Amino acid sequence: MGMIIVTETVPATTDDVAFPVARGCPFAEPAEYSQVREQTPISKVRLQGGTEAWWVSQYAEGRAILADRRFSSDRRRDNFPIPGADKQLRERFRRQAPSLIGMDGAEHAAERRALIGEFTVKRLAALQPRIQQIVDGFIDDLLATRQHPVDLVRTLSLPVPSLVICELLGVPYADHDFFQSRTALLISRRTPEPERARAVDELRGYLGELITRKESEPGDDLFSRQIARRREQGALDHPGLVSMAFLLLAAGHETTANMISLGVIGLLNHPEQLAALRADPRRTPMAVEELLRYFTIVETATSRVATEDVEIGGVTIPADDGVIVSGLSANWDPSVFAAPADLDIERGARHHIAFGYGPHQCLGQNLARLELQIVFDTLFRRVPTLRLAVPVDEIKLKSDAPIYGAYELPVTW
Amino acid sequence: MRIKADTGVCVGSGQCVLTGPAVFDQDDDGIVTLLVDHPEGEAADQARDAVSLCPSQALSIIED
Numbered sequence A: 001m002g003m004i005i006v007t008e009t010v011p012a013t014t015d016d017v018a019f020p021v022a023r024g025c026p027f028a029e030p031a032e033y034s035q036v037r038e039q040t041p042i043s044k045v046r047l048q049g050g051t052e053a054w055w056v057s058q059y060a061e062g063r064a065i066l067a068d069r070r071f072s073s074d075r076r077r078d079n080f081p082i083p084g085a086d087k088q089l090r091e092r093f094r095r096q097a098p099s100l101i102g103m104d105g106a107e108h109a110a111e112r113r114a115l116i117g118e119f120t121v122k123r124l125a126a127l128q129p130r131i132q133q134i135v136d137g138f139i140d141d142l143l144a145t146r147q148h149p150v151d152l153v154r155t156l157s158l159p160v161p162s163l164v165i166c167e168l169l170g171v172p173y174a175d176h177d178f179f180q181s182r183t184a185l186l187i188s189r190r191t192p193e194p195e196r197a198r199a200v201d202e203l204r205g206y207l208g209e210l211i212t213r214k215e216s217e218p219g220d221d222l223f224s225r226q227i228a229r230r231r232e233q234g235a236l237d238h239p240g241l242v243s244m245a246f247l248l249l250a251a252g253h254e255t256t257a258n259m260i261s262l263g264v265i266g267l268l269n270h271p272e273q274l275a276a277l278r279a280d281p282r283r284t285p286m287a288v289e290e291l292l293r294y295f296t297i298v299e300t301a302t303s304r305v306a307t308e309d310v311e312i313g314g315v316t317i318p319a320d321d322g323v324i325v326s327g328l329s330a331n332w333d334p335s336v337f338a339a340p341a342d343l344d345i346e347r348g349a350r351h352h353i354a355f356g357y358g359p360h361q362c363l364g365q366n367l368a369r370l371e372l373q374i375v376f377d378t379l380f381r382r383v384p385t386l387r388l389a390v391p392v393d394e395i396k397l398k399s400d401a402p403i404y405g406a407y408e409l410p411v412t413w
Numbered sequence B: 001m002r003i004k005a006d007t008g009v010c011v012g013s014g015q016c017v018l019t020g021p022a023v024f025d026q027d028d029d030g031i032v033t034l035l036v037d038h039p040e041g042e043a044a045d046q047a048r049d050a051v052s053l054c055p056s057q058a059l060s061i062i063e064d
Helices: A001-010 A031-039 A059-067 A089-093 A103-119 A120-142 A150-159 A157-167 A173-187 A193-216 A221-234 A237-271 A269-278 A283-294 A327-331 A365-382 B015-019 B042-053
Strands: A041-045 A052-056 A301-308 A310-312 A316-317 A321-323 A411-413 B003-005 B022-024 B032-034 B058-064
Touching: A031 A327, A041 A089, A041 A316, A052 A059, A052 A327, A059 A310, A059 A321, A059 A327, A089 A193, A103 A120, A103 A221, A120 A150, A120 A157, A120 A365, A120 B015, A120 B022, A150 A157, A150 A237, A157 A173, A157 A221, A157 A365, A173 A193, A173 A237, A193 A221, A193 A237, A193 A283, A221 A237, A237 A269, A237 A283, A237 A365, A269 A365, A283 A365, B003 B032, B015 B022, B015 B042, B042 B058
Parallel strands: A052 A321
Antiparallel strands: A041 A052, A301 A321, A310 A316, B003 B058, B022 B032
16 A cells, blocks of 8 residues: 555655655765755655655645654654664664653653753853863864874764763763774664664663763763652653663764764865854854754754644644654755855855754753854864865765764865 | 743743743753743744744734
8 A cells, every 4th residue: 555655745846755865975965855846745655675655745744743742752653763773773662671762742841841941041151161172172182192094083083972971871982992882883784773773772771880880880871860869759760761871872972973074174174164164253153054954964863753633734744654854954954044055154044954853852952052153263263274185085985874074084285 | 922831841842942032041951941031023023933933832912
């Protein structure tokens, strides 16, 4: 039955294409996206891995769905869209305690409220001097490097957010090789399932032991404060805390690292934009918003399942159908962002949905903003002659990964 | 104009504080608090932007 729907609603030229589509170039959305957005903005598509889901490609409908509580984020539901997922991966999602991103309604609201106080604008502003110190430290090391080219991913993009999140959460930074490599395995679609499952088990095992240690010897960190808070409320739930820890550690370093790398590529490739940024650091916050829009690195976290029939954009999405709101497609919707392929730091892109929208909008978004602003300001000020050491098309990009980014970024100066 | 904040649906994204720091603040648990009820001039424009950016639609404007 499903196949009939696919052939009826997807234009002939994209019905053999699996979504999301791998990115061919960092400065363009996949050609199929603009075609679908114009012709069938809400339509059923085939996903990588063979299942299907509704693909929502326009900004207005995408935002409306993400704010609509008739759509569930519960990854244990049968039709929750997980591109590339096989039966084993789905089974694992059913067994594990859900984290914040997989909860709905009152359960989600309570979990989010337990955490959001850690990420207020005020709390993050207090971290600014320490983040600046961290960024300066890694740039000191970078400048002391004699062997060129230097891989910016290994020397700056990954270390900065990793150290920042370690200090905030209370994870020993000395373990960074371990958690960075396991995170890289678990988010890559190329990782065979048994290996992915092992990476998840190892990371959960590690965080489980860390949480157990902090239950008896609390420190001055987020994990310890969450343990205390839940204990006070009589709701200390070890597997739930491990899921929370897992989400915050993985999301806290991998995403920001990829945005640092792509932001550097984007700015170096648009020298007039970089010059404008350098001329006035007050432009940095807007530049960060534009880079977030332009690259929209997380594409399928904004997936949902309809819990009842929902009419939207002239289409009825039936109950229990999976939906993917493509953040990239929405952020390149020309009716909202004119000439979306132009990187324009002055366009005013604050309303992008790179951090999602609705009750699940990224918990760490203001930490990410702060880190990105400090990194771009400091890097281009202290290394003014920074340049790519290879042509852009030779940079190894995470073209088919659920989180877009660069595997390596050879630079020199 | 008057600004209204529904603390029951606020998810603490902090978008309003970034957009209109003279109008909005967050309490220790991250939930929106209003610094002024009747923003004027630039603050009123910021308040309007914050209403459209708020991911949980916790903010609304009541025109006088």
